[in-house]
Amino acid sequence: MATAEAVQVITRARAARQARLLLVIVVLAAIVFVTFCVSLSLGDFKIPVIDVVKTLFGGGDKATEFIVNRLRLPRALTGLMVGAALGMSGAIFQSIARNPLASPDIIGVTYGASAFAVFAIVTLGLTGVAVSAFAIVGAVLTAFIMYVLAWRHGVSSYRLILIGIGIGAIATSLTSFLLTKARVEIAQQALIWLTGSLNGRDWSNVRSMGITLAVLAPLTVFMVQRLRILQLGDETAYGLGLRVESSRLGLIVIGVLLAAVATAAAGPIGFVAFVAPPIARRLTRSPGPAMIASALLGALVVALSDLIAQHAFGDTQLPVGVVTGVVGAPYLMFLLARSNRVGSGG
Amino acid sequence: MENLVEHSLAADGLAVGYDQREIIHDLSVRIPTGKITVIVGANACGKSTLLKTMARLLKPSRGSVLLDGKSIQSIPTREVATKLGLLPQSPTAPEGITVADLVGRGRYPRTRWIRQWSKADDEAVAAAMTSTDVLEIADRPIDELSGGQRQRVWIAMALAQETDILLLDEPTTFLDLTHQFEVLDLLVDLNKQDDRTIVLVLHDLNQACRFGDHLIAMKDGAIAAEGNPREVITEEVVQDVFGLGVKIVPDPVAGTPMVVPIGRHTTRADAQPASVSSAAAALAASAAANGVCRPTDR
Numbered sequence: 001m002a003t004a005e006a007v008q009v010i011t012r013a014r015a016a017r018q019a020r021l022l023l024v025i026v027v028l029a030a031i032v033f034v035t036f037c038v039s040l041s042l043g044d045f046k047i048p049v050i051d052v053v054k055t056l057f058g059g060g061d062k063a064t065e066f067i068v069n070r071l072r073l074p075r076a077l078t079g080l081m082v083g084a085a086l087g088m089s090g091a092i093f094q095s096i097a098r099n100p101l102a103s104p105d106i107i108g109v110t111y112g113a114s115a116f117a118v119f120a121i122v123t124l125g126l127t128g129v130a131v132s133a134f135a136i137v138g139a140v141l142t143a144f145i146m147y148v149l150a151w152r153h154g155v156s157s158y159r160l161i162l163i164g165i166g167i168g169a170i171a172t173s174l175t176s177f178l179l180t181k182a183r184v185e186i187a188q189q190a191l192i193w194l195t196g197s198l199n200g201r202d203w204s205n206v207r208s209m210g211i212t213l214a215v216l217a218p219l220t221v222f223m224v225q226r227l228r229i230l231q232l233g234d235e236t237a238y239g240l241g242l243r244v245e246s247s248r249l250g251l252i253v254i255g256v257l258l259a260a261v262a263t264a265a266a267g268p269i270g271f272v273a274f275v276a277p278p279i280a281r282r283l284t285r286s287p288g289p290a291m292i293a294s295a296l297l298g299a300l301v302v303a304l305s306d307l308i309a310q311h312a313f314g315d316t317q318l319p320v321g322v323v324t325g326v327v328g329a330p331y332l333m334f335l336l337a338r339s340n341r342v343g344s345g346g
Numbered sequence: 347m348e349n350l351v352e353h354s355l356a357a358d359g360l361a362v363g364y365d366q367r368e369i370i371h372d373l374s375v376r377i378p379t380g381k382i383t384v385i386v387g388a389n390a391c392g393k394s395t396l397l398k399t400m401a402r403l404l405k406p407s408r409g410s411v412l413l414d415g416k417s418i419q420s421i422p423t424r425e426v427a428t429k430l431g432l433l434p435q436s437p438t439a440p441e442g443i444t445v446a447d448l449v450g451r452g453r454y455p456r457t458r459w460i461r462q463w464s465k466a467d468d469e470a471v472a473a474a475m476t477s478t479d480v481l482e483i484a485d486r487p488i489d490e491l492s493g494g495q496r497q498r499v500w501i502a503m504a505l506a507q508e509t510d511i512l513l514l515d516e517p518t519t520f521l522d523l524t525h526q527f528e529v530l531d532l533l534v535d536l537n538k539q540d541d542r543t544i545v546l547v548l549h550d551l552n553q554a555c556r557f558g559d560h561l562i563a564m565k566d567g568a569i570a571a572e573g574n575p576r577e578v579i580t581e582e583v584v585q586d587v588f589g590l591g592v593k594i595v596p597d598p599v600a601g602t603p604m605v606v607p608i609g610r611h612t613t614r615a616d617a618q619p620a621s622v623s624s625a626a627a628a629l630a631a632s633a634a635a636n637g638v639c640r641p642t643d644r
Contacts, residue, residue, distance in 0.1 A: 007472040
């Protein structure tokens with residue numbers, strides 16, 4: 001029934017969309033790689049970027065290899081993976097809720113993780129992997145409570161956000177309570193964790209993060225198609241034959257796990273999950289979640305922020321979360337101001 | 347367009363409710379295949395609920411919706427989506443989505459993880475956009491379109507599903523009169539082209555008579571009258587279903603029944619010039635009833 005020209009119009013429109021997406025992904029990947037190499041080259045002992053690249057591909061001398069591969073690579077890789085996980089998690093949550101405010105660091109998920117981690121540090125005196133485990137449990141438990149409380153014949157996005165913010169507030173006050181009861185040295189240790197930091201990450205961090213991502217990333221890509229249908233509203237999605245509730249639950253589980261492992265690996269690095277997906281959507285001009293671009297942008301935000309946090313202030317090294325917060329908070333204010341003006345209330 | 351099997355839709359002993367409140371009680375109906383069926387009734391009579399239940403959005407507490415004689419709840423939802431398409435009352439589009447992209451998502455039930463997008467999908471999208479006349483705006487973001495255009499795009503998305511049955515929940519509610527007729531005319535085209543079975547909920551009785559082959563008038567969660575417009579839209583039925591006194595006159599354009607509400611404050615404009623034909627008077631009255639314009643002295 002459709003003429004050949006009509007089919008052409010459709011094919012071309014689709015090709016143009018995909019070309020744009022591909023271009024953005026390639027350019028972003030290149031920028032991420034450059035940032036990555038620069039961050040590996042800087043430090044107490046500066047290494048030319050070209051030598052860094054050589055070393056990465058197995059051609060450097062012993063000294064550079066030690067500095068790059070042993071000392072700097074784990075931190076940089078952890079940063080990239082944490083950023084990518086946060087970017088994807090944010091994209092999932094914001095698309096499900098159809099609301100840019102619904103990233104895991106605005107609704108309760110990461111606050112829940114923080115409260116549990118601080119409990120582990122302050123009350124149980126734990127460190128390292130044990131704290132991470134507590135953070136993951138905290139994130140999952142928080143998300144579960146959110147989901148159950150938001151359930152009324154299915155989960156509406158609006159309820160999920162409001163309940164998420166409420167639970168976030170509870171988790172934050174729990175965290176504060178724990179901190180005020182703690183001894184000063186321990187409270188300080190907990191506070192550094194709470195800001196989000198990549199200090200002292202080693203290969204064990206990289207491995208655990210890498211394995212989790214290797215499982216979650218393909219699942220995320222698999223679910224993107226459903227997410228694109230879910231975005232059209234529940235009724236349309238039902239009409240198109242999507243199993244709406246199970247798809248949404250599956251996506252929330254993946255989104256929570258991504259945020260949880262990222263938080264477990266580097267503490268609650270604020271605002272990455274919140275800013276990366278909207279920028280990705282704007283760059284790709286994609287109405288959908290733009291998952292790969294969001295992951296790359298998340299990685300880029302963390303890598304750049306860590307670069308600034310480590311080297312921009314002379315001898316003072318800041319936790320990476322300070323920098324992401326400085327970048328992200330104004331964007332949050334902008335978004336709130338704009339949505340209030342439009343009157344949609346976010 | 348493939349159109350091999352004609353699908354049938356019916357409801358048998360249906361009871362549907364939200365929470366404790368039952369909205370539809372023991373309702374049975376057969377939707378005539380290849381016809382346009384319009385569901386009418388007062389607010390909260392259960393007409394949207396019936397449509398949503400037939401589209402498996404709501405699960406009946408008793409009875410069942412039968413698609414090709416099988417309970418719709420027992421058929422995999424994706425398979426249903428290849429036979430029955432739905433346009434909800436207020437669908438939401440993600441910000442910035444283009445027309446072609448949105449219509450393309452109607453192919454979801456036809457694609458699989460393994461079987462990716464193909465030429466056939468492009469063809470189906472192109473066909474859907476051609477018959478709804480939105481091909482020229484393929485690259486435009488949907489937020490920039492007028493209400494009528496946007497509604498045609500959503501219809502195109504449902505058409506891209508290539509279903510024999512199409513359900514629409516108040517497709518004209520948010521449109522002005524011109525766009526209402528544009529959409530309704532389009533639905534008649536789609537019905538004529540492929541013998542598509544179309545079921546829609548409408549508020550305007552005159553439009554229901556004009557465009558419906560088959561009318562279902564609902565009251566308090568049950569069917570009050572059913573049949574062709576002439577049988578259903580009588581002064582008695584409208585009084586019963588809407589609680590409104592009306593006169594029924596023939597529509598001067600189509601000859602279908604036209605409802606002229608009486609109301610409490612109506613005074614007869616006897617001062618009208620004698621030359622005005624009864625048809626013109628009826629037309630003006632209908633326009634007034636539709637809230638389009640006030641009847642003026644001619």
